[in-house]
Amino acid sequence: MTTKQFLLSTFFLLMAGWSTANAEDGSRLWLRLDNVSNPTTITGVKGTAMTELQTYWQGSPVVLKRQKGLAKDGYTIKSQGDKIVIAAANDAGLLYGAYHLLRLQQTGNTTTSLDISEKPFYDLRILNHWDNPDGTCERGFAGKSIFLNPNPERLKMYARANASVGINGTVLNNVNAKPEALSTASLEKAKSIADQLRPYGIRVYLSINFASPIKVGGLPTADPLDKKVVGWWKEKVNEIYKLIPDFGGFLVKANSEGEPGPQDFGRTHADGANMLAGVLKPHKGIVMWRAFVYAPQSPDRANQAYLEFMPLDGQFADNVIIQIKNGPVDFQPREPYSPLFTAMQKTQMMVEFQLTQEYLGAANHLVYLAPMWQEFFSFVKPSSLRAMAGVANIGDDINWCGHHFAQANWYAFGRAAWNPALTPKEIADEWLAQTFTDNPSFVSTVSQLMLDSREAAVSYMMPLGIHHIFAGVHHYGPEPWYSPKGLRADWTPPYYHKADAVGLGFNRTLTGSANVKQYPEALCQLYNDINTCPENLLTWFHHVPWNHKMKSGRTFWDELCHKYDDGVHETRRFLAMWDAMQSYVDAQRFSEVQRKLRIQTRDSEWWRDACLLYFQTFSHRPIPQDVEHPVHNLDEMMNFRIPISMYENPQCGYNK
Ligand code: GCV
Numbered sequence: 001m002t003t004k005q006f007l008l009s010t011f012f013l014l015m016a017g018w019s020t021a022n023a024e025d026g027s028r029l030w031l032r033l034d035n036v037s038n039p040t041t042i043t044g045v046k047g048t049a050m051t052e053l054q055t056y057w058q059g060s061p062v063v064l065k066r067q068k069g070l071a072k073d074g075y076t077i078k079s080q081g082d083k084i085v086i087a088a089a090n091d092a093g094l095l096y097g098a099y100h101l102l103r104l105q106q107t108g109n110t111t112t113s114l115d116i117s118e119k120p121f122y123d124l125r126i127l128n129h130w131d132n133p134d135g136t137c138e139r140g141f142a143g144k145s146i147f148l149n150p151n152p153e154r155l156k157m158y159a160r161a162n163a164s165v166g167i168n169g170t171v172l173n174n175v176n177a178k179p180e181a182l183s184t185a186s187l188e189k190a191k192s193i194a195d196q197l198r199p200y201g202i203r204v205y206l207s208i209n210f211a212s213p214i215k216v217g218g219l220p221t222a223d224p225l226d227k228k229v230v231g232w233w234k235e236k237v238n239e240i241y242k243l244i245p246d247f248g249g250f251l252v253k254a255n256s257e258g259e260p261g262p263q264d265f266g267r268t269h270a271d272g273a274n275m276l277a278g279v280l281k282p283h284k285g286i287v288m289w290r291a292f293v294y295a296p297q298s299p300d301r302a303n304q305a306y307l308e309f310m311p312l313d314g315q316f317a318d319n320v321i322i323q324i325k326n327g328p329v330d331f332q333p334r335e336p337y338s339p340l341f342t343a344m345q346k347t348q349m350m351v352e353f354q355l356t357q358e359y360l361g362a363a364n365h366l367v368y369l370a371p372m373w374q375e376f377f378s379f380v381k382p383s384s385l386r387a388m389a390g391v392a393n394i395g396d397d398i399n400w401c402g403h404h405f406a407q408a409n410w411y412a413f414g415r416a417a418w419n420p421a422l423t424p425k426e427i428a429d430e431w432l433a434q435t436f437t438d439n440p441s442f443v444s445t446v447s448q449l450m451l452d453s454r455e456a457a458v459s460y461m462m463p464l465g466i467h468h469i470f471a472g473v474h475h476y477g478p479e480p481w482y483s484p485k486g487l488r489a490d491w492t493p494p495y496y497h498k499a500d501a502v503g504l505g506f507n508r509t510l511t512g513s514a515n516v517k518q519y520p521e522a523l524c525q526l527y528n529d530i531n532t533c534p535e536n537l538l539t540w541f542h543h544v545p546w547n548h549k550m551k552s553g554r555t556f557w558d559e560l561c562h563k564y565d566d567g568v569h570e571t572r573r574f575l576a577m578w579d580a581m582q583s584y585v586d587a588q589r590f591s592e593v594q595r596k597l598r599i600q601t602r603d604s605e606w607w608r609d610a611c612l613l614y615f616q617t618f619s620h621r622p623i624p625q626d627v628e629h630p631v632h633n634l635d636e637m638m639n640f641r642i643p644i645s646m647y648e649n650p651q652c653g654y655n656k
Pocket residue numbers: 130138139175176253257292330358646
């Protein structure tokens with residue numbers, strides 16, 4: 001299109017009832033818009049904005065206008081006479097404005113007298129796919145990779161969904177990157193995906209294997225200070241940009257969990273990151289260098305990232321961003337924030353959240369994650385970060401995420417990266433209204449269920465600061481006893497819970513691993529004292545005696561029993577709440593969600609019984625009378641196995 005302004009006609013709803021005629025399988029995500037016309041195809045990002053409005057917008061004519069002085073990707077939407085004007089400094093802004101308008105329509109909000117002004121909080125709002133070349137997705141619970149044999153229609157839907165919530169980048173492959181990610185064949189494939197995502201304002205990025213110069217290039221070393229190695233990367237990067245001119249850059253997991261890195265050649269993370277940054281810089285590419293590092297011999301894994309990265313603060317190039325998981329261990333149901341976020345002052349940082357529920361019931365449990373991210377941002381100022389990354393929960397399952405409600409975490413990630421000040425409730429309400437119905441009773445009931453779901457999961461899995469007591473390999477159910485001979489200690493639950501006759505928990509105080517010292521002074525003091533440490537992190541920081549007096553007046557043991565039991569009651573309440581929603585929801589999605597909530601209810605009993613009966617072998621205390629007593633035997637649970645890998649979702653949970 002060459003005209004600067006494009007006047008869109010008013011359309012009428014021609015196809016009433018269209019949505020009910022379609023299968024309600026979740027494949028349309030939150031974009032359940034009625035098609036009101038079949039537009040002529042217009043190319044480019046602005047063309048996408050026009051196409052989306054022509055296809056779905058039912059209100060007054062819309063003018064799309066480029067306007068200087070607005071923030072990149074930001075937009076205004078104003079009613080002017082009988083028209084609506086969307087103005088933006090760039091085409092992506094126009095597209096985001098168009099989706100905003102459609103969201104108003106879909107959520108039943110007024111579309112008259114509009115005076116909206118929006119800009120994204122973060123420039124980079126990026127998904128990380130942990131997809132492998134063979135189509136498996138590490139910690140993926142929704143089928144195979146959507147990039148394995150990309151279906152253009154699915155890819156288009158993926159692009160629309162991302163753009164509709166402002167996601168503007170995607171890393172196509174696993175951080176445990178295979179060297180062949182940089183082979184010419186893989187790059188051709190990445191090019192084809194990039195071409196399909198570009199009209200939606202989405203740039204592609206790749207994870208790289210640091211040893212690629214050896215494994216793909218045939219060089220004897222991957223030392224980042226070796227001239228031939230730098231030359232190899234330069235050539236490779238030039239090849240990539242020839243294919244994908246707007247390629248975003250690299251995501252790197254180095255010297256972590258067996259992945260190669262600069263330390264293998266006596267160099268630092270900064271040496272490695274800066275070398276790649278130098279090669280990408282002429283193309284305006286960036287490096288996202290992960291801080292998820294820990295050595296097997298470390299007495300406290302939670303201390304590791306800080307110990308390795310703090311000495312490098314200020315040494316990274318200006319196109320390097322250090323990507324740090326929200327917590328210091330690994331995406332647990334509750335962790336304190338990673339202390340690197342407040343410690344590093346001279347380094348660009350971004351947070352990595354996990355949308356896929358590796359430690360949160362996979363695609364079987366309903367756990368809405370926005371409250372967890374809000375908790376994180378109550379400690380870490382959003383403005384101290386450059387960007388937000390989310391480990392995707394997307395696969396080729398018909399409903400994309402394996403659980404209809406897991407879609408909400410994808411949605412919430414985009415919305416929170418656009419505006420971290422949005423409340424979890426605001427996001428849940430708008431997602432529900434678009435995905436199911438805007439009926440106020442439905443939205444208020446189910447939004448409450450979603451808001452309570454994360455705390456419930458913490459209660460039935462790991463209350464009071466307990467962490468990493470999952471089953472080995474797939475991390476689905478409880479295995480606090482899991483400790484195979486020869487396995488590195490920090491991959492076994494006893495390393496973390498340290499249950500003994502005295503109590504439970506990891507002493508990270510000044511008398512223990514001194515992890516508290518990595519936090520600002522006020523928090524250090526707060527966490528260091530068992531009497532001031534927030535109870536929801538108590539065993540994270542303290543080895544808590546079984547008879548420690550809690551704020552409720554109960555002993556720690558009794559409180560633990562109550563917490564686990566509360567979690568079970570919460571899941572039953574969720575099931576009852578959902579059951580009462582039957583009249584608002586189509587039959588297919590109603591029963592699919594109901595089935596999952598039943599699994600979650602059974603699993604919560606499994607968690608409670610396994611953990612309480614196992615910890616009881618140390619506490620030697622009775623389960624209080626006012627707590628529902630276990631319905632399983634410890635032996636039976638210790639012998640129960642779910643025979644799945646880290647690439648699958650269990651068909652059902654505990655099913656003895
Ligand atoms: C991609 C945890 C997960 C791994 C994951 C790793 C990481 O250890 O269990 O599957 O690997 O984190 O984030 O690099």
